[in-house]
Amino acid sequence: MSLELVKKEIADFVAGEDQAVLCLRGPWGVGKTYSWDAIVRDKADTNSVGLNAYAYVSLFGVNSLDALKAAIFENTVSTKQRNLVADEATVADLMGELTKKGRPWARFVENAPIIKSWVPPGLTAALTFLSVRNTLVCFDDLERRGRGLDLTDVLGLASMLRDRRGCRVSMLLNEEKLEKTDQQSFHRYLEKVSDVSLRFDPTSEEAVAIACSGSSPVSERSAELCRALGVRNIRVMKKIDRTLASLKTLTKGRDARVLSALERSSALFAWSHNEPDEAPSLGFLRTYNTNAPPEGDHEAKVAAWNALLSAYGYSHTDDLDLILMRGVENGYFDTSLLGDAIAKLEENLVAADFDESFEEAWNLYHDSFDDNGEEVLNAIETAFRAAAGRITPTNLNGTVSLFRQLGQDQRASDLIKLYMEARKDEPRQFFNLDEYPFRENITEQAVIDAFAAKAASVPEKRNFPELLAKLRHGWNPEDIDSLSALPVDEYEKIFKAAKGQQLRQILAGALSFDSVTNATPEMKEIPKRARLALQRIGAESPINARRVAQRGIVLNENKTAAAESEAGAPEASQ
Numbered sequence: 001m002s003l004e005l006v007k008k009e010i011a012d013f014v015a016g017e018d019q020a021v022l023c024l025r026g027p028w029g030v031g032k033t034y035s036w037d038a039i040v041r042d043k044a045d046t047n048s049v050g051l052n053a054y055a056y057v058s059l060f061g062v063n064s065l066d067a068l069k070a071a072i073f074e075n076t077v078s079t080k081q082r083n084l085v086a087d088e089a090t091v092a093d094l095m096g097e098l099t100k101k102g103r104p105w106a107r108f109v110e111n112a113p114i115i116k117s118w119v120p121p122g123l124t125a126a127l128t129f130l131s132v133r134n135t136l137v138c139f140d141d142l143e144r145r146g147r148g149l150d151l152t153d154v155l156g157l158a159s160m161l162r163d164r165r166g167c168r169v170s171m172l173l174n175e176e177k178l179e180k181t182d183q184q185s186f187h188r189y190l191e192k193v194s195d196v197s198l199r200f201d202p203t204s205e206e207a208v209a210i211a212c213s214g215s216s217p218v219s220e221r222s223a224e225l226c227r228a229l230g231v232r233n234i235r236v237m238k239k240i241d242r243t244l245a246s247l248k249t250l251t252k253g254r255d256a257r258v259l260s261a262l263e264r265s266s267a268l269f270a271w272s273h274n275e276p277d278e279a280p281s282l283g284f285l286r287t288y289n290t291n292a293p294p295e296g297d298h299e300a301k302v303a304a305w306n307a308l309l310s311a312y313g314y315s316h317t318d319d320l321d322l323i324l325m326r327g328v329e330n331g332y333f334d335t336s337l338l339g340d341a342i343a344k345l346e347e348n349l350v351a352a353d354f355d356e357s358f359e360e361a362w363n364l365y366h367d368s369f370d371d372n373g374e375e376v377l378n379a380i381e382t383a384f385r386a387a388a389g390r391i392t393p394t395n396l397n398g399t400v401s402l403f404r405q406l407g408q409d410q411r412a413s414d415l416i417k418l419y420m421e422a423r424k425d426e427p428r429q430f431f432n433l434d435e436y437p438f439r440e441n442i443t444e445q446a447v448i449d450a451f452a453a454k455a456a457s458v459p460e461k462r463n464f465p466e467l468l469a470k471l472r473h474g475w476n477p478e479d480i481d482s483l484s485a486l487p488v489d490e491y492e493k494i495f496k497a498a499k500g501q502q503l504r505q506i507l508a509g510a511l512s513f514d515s516v517t518n519a520t521p522e523m524k525e526i527p528k529r530a531r532l533a534l535q536r537i538g539a540e541s542p543i544n545a546r547r548v549a550q551r552g553i554v555l556n557e558n559k560t561a562a563a564e565s566e567a568g569a570p571e572a573s574q
Contacts, residue, residue: 003200003202003203003206006198006199006200007035007039009022009196009198010022010024010035010036010039010170010198011039011042011043013168013170013196014039014040014043014048014049014050014136015043015048015049015050016050016168017050017051017168018168019162019163019165019166019167019168020162020168020169020195020196021158021159021162021168021169021170021171021193021194021195021196022168022169022170022171022194022195022196022197022198023170023171023173023190023193023194023196023197023198024036024170024171024172024173024198024200025173025174025175025197025198025199025200026174026199026200026201026202027174027176027201027232027233028174028177028233028235029232029233029234029235029236029275030200030201030202030207030210030232030233030234031200031202031207031210031211031234032172032200033140033172034210034214034234035200035210036138036140036170036172037056038213038214040054040056040084040136040138041084043079044079044080044082044084045082047079047080049079049136050136050168051079051134051135051136051167051168052078052079052080052134053076053077053078053079053134053135053136054076054077054078054079054084054135054136054137054138055072055073055075055076055077055086055132055135055136055137055138056075056084056138056140057071057072057075057137057138057139057140058140058141058144059139059140059141059142059144059145059146059149059154060140060141060144060145061144061145061146062145062146062149063145063146063147063148063149064146064148064149065149065153065157067149068149068154068157069128069129069132069157070128070129072129072132072135072137073128073129073131073132074086076090076132076135077090078090079136132161132165132167133165133166133167134165134166134167135161135165135167135168136167136168136170137158137161137167137168137169137170138169138170138171138172139154139158139169139170139171139172140172140173141172141173142154142171142172142173142178143173143174143175143177143178143182151178151182151185151186152185152189154171155171155185155186155189155190155193156193158171158193159192159193162195171194202232203232204226204227204229204230204231204232205227207231207232207233207234207237208223208226208227208231208237210234211223211226211234211237211238216238218237218238218240218241219241219244219245221244221263222237222240222241222244222267223237225240225244225263225264225267225268226240226267226271228311228312229267229268229271229279229308229312230308231271231275231278232278233274233275233278235274236270236271236274236275239270239274240266240267240270240271240274243266243267243270243328244263244266244267246333247259247262247263247266247333250333250335250338250339250342251342254342254346255346255349255350257349258342258345258346258349261345262320262324262342264312264313264314265314265320265321265324265325266324266327266328268280268285268309268312268314269282269285269321269324269325269328270328272285273328273329280305280308280309282325282329284302284305285317285321285325286317286322286325287317288309288314288316288317289315289316289317290306290309290310290315290316319341320341320342320344320345323337323338323341324338351390354383354386354387354389354390357383357386357387358380358383358384358386358387358390358391358395360383361376361379361380361382361383361384362380364376364379364380365380365402373406377402377403377406377408377411380399380402381411381415384399384415384418385418388418388419388422388423389422389423391419392438393433393436393438393441393442393447393451394438394441394442396415396416396419396447397441397442397443397444397447399412399415400412400415400416400444400446400447401443401444403415404444412446413446416446416447416450417450419450420450420454424454427458428455428458428459431451431452431454431455431458432451432455433448433451433452435476462479462482464482464483464486464490464494465494465497465498465502465506467479467482467483467509468483468494468505468506468509468510469502469505469506469509470509471483471509471510471512471526472508472509472512480520480522480523480526481522483526484522484523484525484526484529486529487529488529488532488533488536489533491510491529491530491532491533492533492536492537494506495507495530495533495534495537496537507530507551510526510527510530511527511530511531512527513526513527514527531553534548534551534553535548535553535554535555538553538555539555
């Protein structure tokens with residue numbers, strides 16, 4: 001039965017006058033309560049409710065039949081009033097009606113604490129429950145009732161209200177969440193109790209439509225992503241919507257594509273976190289990568305998850321996704337971590353735009369035999385000027401070569417100048433073409449000369465702690481020359497500044513050439529200076545003396561060697 005037909009059946013039930021019981025079954029969060037409430041209110045607004053009184057009772061936590069009866073009385077309101085919510089005023093009106101109808105005992109017991117203490121438990125509730133007649137009653141959350149309230153008692157009460165009190169009773173529940181014994185009882189007695197039994201099980205499209213209605217609808221973007229994922233739980237949709245709203249605030253002023261990417265991932269993670277029985281698990285998503293599927297035997301649902309994620313456009317989980325996932329789990333986003341990751345994503349998006357623009361300009365050259373030389377050069381120059389900070393030396397060389405071959409020497413020279421200016425803040429190694437892996441592709445002499453001149457003008461900026469930490473895994477002659485000439489004072493500063501694993505890596509690298517049999521004098525100078533620095537540190541305190549001794553450093557070595565090393569004499573002996 002389609003959702004519209006189900007809603008029509010509900011509307012007809014609300015408008016009916018004869019006694020009956022309706023059972024509305026469906027999964028959690030798909031809009032059973034929302035739709036029931038909306039239909040009742042619509043009918044009340046047009047005076048179309050069949051009965052004059054209405055009581056909505058959630059059984060969540062209700063622990064006894066007496067408590068349920070009392071709740072029905074307390075929550076009874078007139079269907080003629082605009083607000084169908086019970087409050088102190090509506091309860092006072094009910095008590096007044098009891099007095100008018102010849103039941104003054106109700107108020108008497110209420111106002112006589114001493115006498116009230118003599119009344120057997122449950123008697124007051126029973127007496128007030130006698131007034132519940134010709135009422136539209138809704139029992140919601142049957143599967144969440146308290147342990148002291150038996151399901152068969154609820155079904156029996158619904159039957160009694162229909163048969164003895166002229167009521168129309170609706171029961172809303174998720175039968176799949178009933179305990180096994182309750183499921184058996186429910187199915188055994190449902191046919192005897194219920195006159196109408198409806199399955200409220202909307203599609204994702206229908207559930208999203210419900211979430212988009214009412215006084216607090218979800219946003220269009222949330223609706224779009226929920227439809228794409230197949231989410232049906234409206235409460236989860238609301239949580240996804242709140243998550244996306246917070247991201248919108250955090251990405252204000254950023255590239256719109258940044259927010260779009262964050263929204264797509266976060267909607268998936270929020271669904272997974274809040275509805276783990278329906279969505280791909282967070283554990284699965286943490287390591288998800290389309291190009292590296294997990295090996296071995298897997299649950300059958302993994303295939304369905306893979307198909308869903310592929311259709312959704314989610315290819316892999318990256319570092320930014322992990323930050324978003326952690327934020328969804330914690331209920332808040334780490335603005336510092338997320339801010340840095342967003343900045344990096346935005347930078348990559350802008351770079352991708354430039355790269356794409358430059359590639360498209362070159363496609364004018366590659367993809368036709370038109371006589372359009374000037375058009376091609378203009379397009380390439382425009383794209384080059386916009387993307388100069390991202391273009392590789394190889395592509396610079398190719399661009400310069402094309403312009404020169406087409407007789408545009410001055411424009412080619414201008415592009416080289418533009419490029420060198422755009423890359424002026426690059427480290428010296430960038431301009432050292434001997435270290436460029438595609439050196440053979442650089443054929444234009446003007447490009448080679450420009451790089452050489454720039455390399456000569458850029459001061460050496462080396463990260464000595466990083467060089468030392470990586471020394472065991474590889475080096476180049478420039479690294480060795482720099483480290484062998486580095487003053488002992490600098491070694492001492494580096495060792496004192498480092499902590500933990502970084503310190504271990506730095507010391508391992510600094511002393512690594514002690515174990516190299518064919519080490520050059522410059523290589524031997526590095527561990528020599530490192531030991532001298534450690535001897536100084538060891539002389540500062542007893543605890544540091546013990547620390548350096550544990551690393552095999554002798555504290556009383558020749559001080560002359562230290563003086564000579566500080567003077568920068570690689571050939572000095574210890």
